[in-house]
Amino acid sequence: MTADGGEIIRLQGVCKGLYDLNGKTLNRGVPVLSDINFSLEKGEIHVLLGENGAGKSSLVKVVCGAIEPDRGRVFIEGGEIPANDPQQALASGVAIVSQEFSLCPNLSVAENISLGREEVRAGGFLDRKATRAAAAAQLARLEASYIDPDRKVRHLPVAEQQLVEIAKALAAGPRVLILDEPTSALTDNQVEMLFRVLRLLKAQGVSMIYITHKLKEIFEVGDRVTVLRDGRTIRTIPVGEIADVDAVIQMMIGSKLENLFHKESCPVGDVALEVDNLVGQPGDPPLSLEVRRGEIVGLAGIVGAGRTELARMIFGVDGYVSGRVRVFGKELPKGDPNAAIAAGVGFIPEDRKRQGLVPLMSVAENMCHVSMRRLSEHGFIGVHKRRALAAEYVGRLKVAAASLGQEIRYLSGGNQQKVILGKWLSANARLFIFDEPTRGIDVGTKSAIYRLMVDLAKRGAAILMISSELQEIVGMSDRVYVMRGRRVAAALAGGEIAGDNILRYAMGGDELPMRNAN
Numbered sequence: 254m255t256a257d258g259g260e261i262i263r264l265q266g267v268c269k270g271l272y273d274l275n276g277k278t279l280n281r282g283v284p285v286l287s288d289i290n291f292s293l294e295k296g297e298i299h300v301l302l303g304e305n306g307a308g309k310s311s312l313v314k315v316v317c318g319a320i321e322p323d324r325g326r327v328f329i330e331g332g333e334i335p336a337n338d339p340q341q342a343l344a345s346g347v348a349i350v351s352q353e354f355s356l357c358p359n360l361s362v363a364e365n366i367s368l369g370r371e372e373v374r375a376g377g378f379l380d381r382k383a384t385r386a387a388a389a390a391q392l393a394r395l396e397a398s399y400i401d402p403d404r405k406v407r408h409l410p411v412a413e414q415q416l417v418e419i420a421k422a423l424a425a426g427p428r429v430l431i432l433d434e435p436t437s438a439l440t441d442n443q444v445e446m447l448f449r450v451l452r453l454l455k456a457q458g459v460s461m462i463y464i465t466h467k468l469k470e471i472f473e474v475g476d477r478v479t480v481l482r483d484g485r486t487i488r489t490i491p492v493g494e495i496a497d498v499d500a501v502i503q504m505m506i507g508s509k510l511e512n513l514f515h516k517e518s519c520p521v522g523d524v525a526l527e528v529d530n531l532v533g534q535p536g537d538p539p540l541s542l543e544v545r546r547g548e549i550v551g552l553a554g555i556v557g558a559g560r561t562e563l564a565r566m567i568f569g570v571d572g573y574v575s576g577r578v579r580v581f582g583k584e585l586p587k588g589d590p591n592a593a594i595a596a597g598v599g600f601i602p603e604d605r606k607r608q609g610l611v612p613l614m615s616v617a618e619n620m621c622h623v624s625m626r627r628l629s630e631h632g633f634i635g636v637h638k639r640r641a642l643a644a645e646y647v648g649r650l651k652v653a654a655a656s657l658g659q660e661i662r663y664l665s666g667g668n669q670q671k672v673i674l675g676k677w678l679s680a681n682a683r684l685f686i687f688d689e690p691t692r693g694i695d696v697g698t699k700s701a702i703y704r705l706m707v708d709l710a711k712r713g714a715a716i717l718m719i720s721s722e723l724q725e726i727v728g729m730s731d732r733v734y735v736m737r738g739r740r741v742a743a744a745l746a747g748g749e750i751a752g753d754n755i756l757r758y759a760m761g762g763d764e765l766p767m768r769n770a771n
């Protein structure tokens with residue numbers, strides 16, 4: 254299991270209270286980490302599990318020196334590291350792929366990958382050629398040579414941004430690699446490729462801490478698992494001793510999860526969304542599909558198939574060359590999100606690491622950002638109504654926040670996502686477009702979100718759900734469109750909605766998995 258045994262990292266009795274953006278402990282609120290004991294052995298992949306807000310990211314921030322514990326000790330290779338000394342952690346060879354977006358959007362891929370490393374500098378200046386070559390080598394390692402090293406990061410789709418973040422961490426040649434939800438934005442074939450790289454690193458003696466909400470991954474790469482709950486370590490156990498995913502869920506949430514999807518078929522009503530021969534770019538094939546009230550329609554396909562682009566055109570974030578979008582029988586003007594919102598469309602975007610939240614505003618204010626506009630059409634919306642609405646969705650989505658007034662920047666990654674979801678769910682839309690609705694969300698809350706979706710459909714809303722999780726598409730959809738190469742490759746219903754069938758259309762029959770063409 255481990256290369257040569259022996260610990261590389263140990264946390265002893267680590268405690269941390271709620272902290273600010275500089276990592277300084279605030280003298281209020283519940284503890285984020287309480288009496289944490291944790292060890293990482295040489296050459297092992299140690300998986301950290303827990304619900305949103307359990308303390309996973311905070312724990313690894315202590316390991317890499319980004320936040321200073323209030324109490325307890327941190328050892329790297331037997332030597333105690335002085336509190337809050339990230340330089341020392343880095344010098345000890347610790348690299349992190351963090352959960353937050355950490356790239357510079359206006360720099361190129363190559364510049365981002367080389368950032369902060371001196372060997373690619375000549376005489377104090379960035380050696381462009383060496384920088385490019387170093388980046389290209391890292392991308393090749395991840396089988397991602399299709400990403401152009403000269404491209405500005407902000408122009409890349411989310412999955413490619415994620416690969417660049419991973420390439421950047423690998424480029425540092427770490428002995429300890431921390432990966433905080435590295436696969437939440439990747440598709441299956443990209444994940445497999447990443448796992449091959451991780452296994453290779455492990456064989457070379459690199460130790461890894463791996464955080465994920467995709468529980469099946471534990472059995473593919475994990476050696477040991479530590480479960481956190483409310484900032485405490487509940488249990489550390491070798492993966493070989495875990496029976497199955499259900500046993501993992503039980504450890505995480507403390508009880509069994511009886512029904513994940515809550516799926517019920519609802520009476521189908523009028524056409525809510527009609528996409529009629531939409532052509533995004535000259536030369537693209539025309540796209541057509543429809544969603545009726547009461548339906549949950551899945552939009553499947555691999556990254557690069559054109560699903561997010563389609564959603565953005567419908568909502569008016571992007572324009573298109575020709576074709577029509579009708580919502581409840583009325584044609585929407587091109588490229589006008591306000592018109593879409595007024596027509597009752599709610600769009601939960603994929604790129605939630607960077608969109609949709611105002612960090613300095615409170616949970617309640619963030620949640621009511623959209624609905625305020627709608628509610629105020631009927632006059633004044635009072636503080637009380639706003640709070641009541643926010644409270645309802647904080648409860649339904651189990652947002653772990655100290656209070657409704659807490660600033661959103663103090664929430665864990667998954668809880669911030671829940672607030673974005675709540676913001677749109679509470680907006681009274683009648684047609685919802687969800688782009689990867691449960692990405693980065695823990696399994697218990699996932700189930701709550703599925704229940705909310707079914708409730709919406711029951712009340713006559715129409716839902717178009719983009720998802721890269723086959724299980725989610727199969728478990729939730731009344732009908733499925735599969736996209737491939739920017740066109741609709743198949744429309745499936747009833748018994749046709751099965752994982753292998755969807756995959757076959759998404760991949761294109763006998764063809765090998767397609768590379769992201771963007």
Ligand SMILES: Nc1ncnc2c1ncn2[C@@H]1O[C@H](COP(=O)(O)OP(=O)(O)OP(=O)(O)O)[C@@H](O)[C@H]1O
Pocket residue numbers: 271272273274285303304305306307308309310311312352653662663664665666667668693
């Ligand atoms: N930047 C921050 N500043 C202050 N407090 C934070 C910050 N990030 C998280 N917290 C608090 O620490 C607690 C644990 O959050 P943490 O991010 O460690 O959870 P997590 O297990 O990584 O959750 P998720 O699965 O949602 O990413 C939360 O209650 C949160 O409010």
Ligand SMILES: [Mg+2]
Pocket residue numbers: 309310311352433665666667
């Ligand atoms: Mg986290």
